Amino acid sequence: QTVVTQEPSLTVSPGGTVTLTCASSTGAVTSGSYPNWFQQKPGQAPRALIYNTSNKHSWTPARFSGSLLGGKAALTLSAVQPEDEAEYYCLLYFAGAQVFGGGTKLTVL
Amino acid sequence: EVQLVESGGGVVQPGRSLRLSCTASGFTYGDYAMNWVRQAPGKGLEWVGVIRSKAYGGTTEYAASVKGRFTISRDDSKSIAYLQMNSLKTEDTGVYYCSRDLWFDPWGQGTLVTVSS
Numbered sequence: 001q002t003v004v005t006q007e008p009s010l011t012v013s014p015g016g017t018v019t020l021t022c023a024s025s026t027g028a029v030t031s032g033s034y035p036n037w038f039q040q041k042p043g044q045a046p047r048a049l050i051y052n053t054s055n056k057h058s059w060t061p062a063r064f065s066g067s068l069l070g071g072k073a074a075l076t077l078s079a080v081q082p083e084d085e086a087e088y089y090c091l092l093y094f095a096g097a098q099v100f101g102g103g104t105k106l107t108v109l
Numbered sequence: 110e111v112q113l114v115e116s117g118g119g120v121v122q123p124g125r126s127l128r129l130s131c132t133a134s135g136f137t138y139g140d141y142a143m144n145w146v147r148q149a150p151g152k153g154l155e156w157v158g159v160i161r162s163k164a165y166g167g168t169t170e171y172a173a174s175v176k177g178r179f180t181i182s183r184d185d186s187k188s189i190a191y192l193q194m195n196s197l198k199t200e201d202t203g204v205y206y207c208s209r210d211l212w213f214d215p216w217g218q219g220t221l222v223t224v225s226s
Contacts, residue, residue, distance in 0.1 A: 001173060036213055038154070045219055046146075046154060051212035089154050091213065096170040098144070098156040 002026055002094050006101035011109055012080050020104045021072040022090030028071035029092060035073035036091040037066055040103075046089065050075060082108050111135040111215055113207050118220030121197055129220055131190040131207030138188035139163060141210045145181060145192045148219075149203040157205070160190060175201075197224045 003025040012018040022035060029035060037050040048057055050066035053073065063078045073090055085108040090101040117129040131143060142165070145157040158171040160181040169181050180193040190207055204219040 034211060038213070040154075045206060045216040046213075047216065048212060048214040051214070057214060087153075091154075091156070093211070097172065098159070100146075100154040100156055103153040 002092075002097075002099050004090065004092050004099045004101040006088075006090060006104045008102065009105045009107065011107045012077070014080060014082055014108055016080050017076065017078045018080060018106065019069070020075045020077075020088055020090075020106070021069065022074070022092065022101050023072045024092055024094075026094070029068060029073045031068065033073070033092040033094070035066065035068075037064075037073075037075045038089045038091065040087045040089065049088075077106075080108055084108055111209075113209065113215055113217035115205060115207055115217040115220040118205065118222045120223045120225060122226050123197060123199055123224055125197055126193070126195045127197065127222060128194070129192040129205055129222070131192075131217060133188040133190070133209070136209075139185040143181075143183060143190040143210075144208045144213060145179075145190075146206045146208060146213075146216075147201075147203045147222075148206070149200070152203070155203075157192070194222070197222075199224050 005023045031053050035053050038046040040046040049060050054066040065076045067074045087103045089103045112134045114132045121127050142161045144159045158181050160169045160183050178196045182191045202224045206219045208216045
């Protein structure tokens, strides 16, 4: 069974930059896994941020960017704002099925 | 406005069945695949399954944890996706969301399913 791994938690200072990563147990993550990234705040439904590795939705702030980095999918937040404190999930596609990572709890402190 | 609304959640005993609905509006529902995703209390997201559009055969895929117990279907005339859940287990407890297509946008508000005796 495919496992997708994210950092359990990260802390960043306001105005700083942080990169969250998403790794696959099957090997390097490629664009063929169509990496998606989601943000979820307590008590809310998830919200899509990035699709197909690096594409932003119309509501995605410019400070969020997606990429492939060292065999993993990556989500970079620049000039972090207090409202970016949330849980972030990646999602990878594997031959018809989709698998979420365990999520990264991002603390802005 | 593109919108998804889940319904049908509730409390059910282990071994029983429940059917959830996801009602869509604001877009041409028949053109899109629909996903179901769940979240156990205090846990992360788990993809449950997908039903493709009729243009792609209306085929389904499921997570290993629900395969053989859960069935996804769709009624394009009503813009509704269904999740039929049979042989429910306590570990199926959680909030169930529907979401559109490969890019999982948008999401509904979710419906809570509690499997307990």
